[in-house]
Amino acid sequence: MSEVVHPIPHDGTDTEARPVFAEERRILGLAASSWPGIIAPVVIGIVMLAAWEAVVRIKGIPHYILPGPILIAQTLWSDWGTLSESLWITLRITFAALIAAITVGVSLAIIFTQSKWLEKSLFPYAVILQVTPVVSIAPLIIIWVGDINLSLLICAWIVAFFPILSNTILGLNSADHNLINLFQLYRASRWQTLRYLRLPAALPYFLGGLKISGGLALIGAVVAEFVAGTGGSASGLAYRILESGYRLQIPRMFAALLLISLSGIAIFFLTSWISYLLLRHWHESAIRREN
Amino acid sequence: MAAAAATSSRPLVSIRNVSKQFANGTLAIRGVDLDLRDGEFISLLGPSGCGKSTLLRIIAGLGAPSAGTLDWPTAPHSASGEPQPDLGFVFQDPTLMPWATTLKNVMLPLTLGGVGKGEAEARSAEMLALVGLKGFETSYPRELSGGMKMRVSIARALVTHPKILLMDEPFAALDEITRHKLNDDLLALWWQNRFTAVFVTHSVFESVYLSQRIVVMAARPGRVMADLANAAPYPRDDLFRTSAEYAHLCRVASGTLKQAIAA
Numbered sequence: 001m002s003e004v005v006h007p008i009p010h011d012g013t014d015t016e017a018r019p020v021f022a023e024e025r026r027i028l029g030l031a032a033s034s035w036p037g038i039i040a041p042v043v044i045g046i047v048m049l050a051a052w053e054a055v056v057r058i059k060g061i062p063h064y065i066l067p068g069p070i071l072i073a074q075t076l077w078s079d080w081g082t083l084s085e086s087l088w089i090t091l092r093i094t095f096a097a098l099i100a101a102i103t104v105g106v107s108l109a110i111i112f113t114q115s116k117w118l119e120k121s122l123f124p125y126a127v128i129l130q131v132t133p134v135v136s137i138a139p140l141i142i143i144w145v146g147d148i149n150l151s152l153l154i155c156a157w158i159v160a161f162f163p164i165l166s167n168t169i170l171g172l173n174s175a176d177h178n179l180i181n182l183f184q185l186y187r188a189s190r191w192q193t194l195r196y197l198r199l200p201a202a203l204p205y206f207l208g209g210l211k212i213s214g215g216l217a218l219i220g221a222v223v224a225e226f227v228a229g230t231g232g233s234a235s236g237l238a239y240r241i242l243e244s245g246y247r248l249q250i251p252r253m254f255a256a257l258l259l260i261s262l263s264g265i266a267i268f269f270l271t272s273w274i275s276y277l278l279l280r281h282w283h284e285s286a287i288r289r290e291n
Numbered sequence: 292m293a294a295a296a297a298t299s300s301r302p303l304v305s306i307r308n309v310s311k312q313f314a315n316g317t318l319a320i321r322g323v324d325l326d327l328r329d330g331e332f333i334s335l336l337g338p339s340g341c342g343k344s345t346l347l348r349i350i351a352g353l354g355a356p357s358a359g360t361l362d363w364p365t366a367p368h369s370a371s372g373e374p375q376p377d378l379g380f381v382f383q384d385p386t387l388m389p390w391a392t393t394l395k396n397v398m399l400p401l402t403l404g405g406v407g408k409g410e411a412e413a414r415s416a417e418m419l420a421l422v423g424l425k426g427f428e429t430s431y432p433r434e435l436s437g438g439m440k441m442r443v444s445i446a447r448a449l450v451t452h453p454k455i456l457l458m459d460e461p462f463a464a465l466d467e468i469t470r471h472k473l474n475d476d477l478l479a480l481w482w483q484n485r486f487t488a489v490f491v492t493h494s495v496f497e498s499v500y501l502s503q504r505i506v507v508m509a510a511r512p513g514r515v516m517a518d519l520a521n522a523a524p525y526p527r528d529d530l531f532r533t534s535a536e537y538a539h540l541c542r543v544a545s546g547t548l549k550q551a552i553a554a
Binding site for chain 2: 014015016017018019021176178179181182183184185186187188192196197200201203281282283284
């Protein structure tokens with residue numbers, strides 16, 4: 001927030017009763033108060049890893065039972081060629097599924113809020129799709145679709161799209177009632193009401209759904225790949241985990257697992273960052289107040 | 292203070308025998324007759340539940356009356372015969388779009404009406420300056436105080452230069468100092484632009500200070516009890532607020548309101 005020069009003088013009027021916003025000191029671009037929240041988990045992580053390494057070495061646990069973090073890091077380095085290829089495949093499916101989830105989820109939400117009957121007749125099926133465990137329908141999808149990548153994409157999409165759909169519907173229906181009246185008063189068209197009122201009002205809800213769906217798309221992609229198993233032609237991270245399990249290459253299994261976790265964390269930060277960028281000017285969730 | 296005589300030949304809006312019953316059976320207003328004349332400042336004064344907000348919303352076209360008619364003899368009508376009066380509405384809450392800047396909020400009626408971006412921006416900036424918010428064009432509503440948000444809301448309602456400005460207890464949630472200031476500024480805007488102002492309030496003092504006509508309403512069911520004229524000349528200022536005339540008018544209006552509550 002930059003310093004604003006206020007043209008209205010000290011006159012005891014309502015302009016002086018404006019809310020006060022915090023302007024925080026920044027260290028390396030981050031607000032000073034957010035650093036403890038970053039440092040504390042990092043310290044815990046380092047301590048845990050050190051303890052893990054120590055236990056593995058002192059007890060002499062064989063690496064095919066439990067490899068130490070240093071060995072895992074070494075494996076990650078030496079096998080980076082195959083692992084990075086698998087990572088790329090998994091991420092591609094994840095992001096394609098997320099984009100499909102956003103497109104279908106938002107479109108359906110808009111259609112549903114335009115027609116109550118469509119919503120009433122179709123929403124239950126969206127719920128059924130959501131509550132059916134993807135593991136149980138993945139084999140069917142793989143058989144029907146044939147193409148393994150497309151099957152994985154569909155599975156990941158099924159898992160990811162519901163939070164976006166239901167949150168966006170909630171958001172589109174949460175526009176301020178008086179503002180809706182105001183739009184009626186000015187004889188706004190349906191399109192204008194959607195464009196200028198319902199969509200902006202739905203944005204925070206949509207972004208909340210996006211944060212959940214980002215993680216779910218990754219989970220969906222990985223789970224579907226597990227179901228497809230080594231019989232599939234795809235070779236994403238889940239495939240690497242299965243393969244390493246069969247060959248007792250446990251350090252490699254851990255390395256692939258680590259990459260999945262890191263991808264999930266990266267997706268979470270990405271969606272949170274997008275959410276912050278879009279809401280920072282106006283939404284309560286992105287604002288700090290000094291009281 | 293005598294009952295206002297119908298002087299103007301063609302009222303801006305003529306309300307005849309209007310009733311409103313909600314779906315749950317509540318009779319909000321019954322048999323309201325009221326003529327609003329061009330350029331007058333009128334207050335609807337009454338206790339909670341007297342249907343003054345309902346009446347205002349019916350005038351605004353938000354919800355049709357269950358019985359009775361509303362005539363807009365001078366307003367344009369749509370092809371299907373619906374009146375399309377030029378009106379502005381100020382809600383009890385500022386009702387601003389939190390995601391839009393002050394300027395974008397004021398531009399809304401123009402944008403919806405298909406006015407070009409450049410012209411809409413210029414007219415909105417001008418209107419913001421008129422309500423004393425020059426320099427706050429790029430502020431977001433959350434950065435403004437309650438009084439300033441209300442000013443934005445008034446600027447938005449007036450940016451189309453409507454024939455009639457409907458206000459639903461707009462200053463009820465503000466502190467007294469801010470409320471006095473906004474009352475003065477509202478009167479000045481009205482004096483310059485001469486729109487018809489309909490001001491819903493439950494404050495006797497506010498209604499006497501602002502209006503030429505005070506329509507006192509009673510509750511259960513909501514109905515018009517009295518139509519008081521207030522001939523005190525404009526411009527009205529702090530001198531009027533402390534005058535004997537003002538005190539007298541307040542006493543009369545207060546007495547009528549008491550009868551309305553007891554009725």
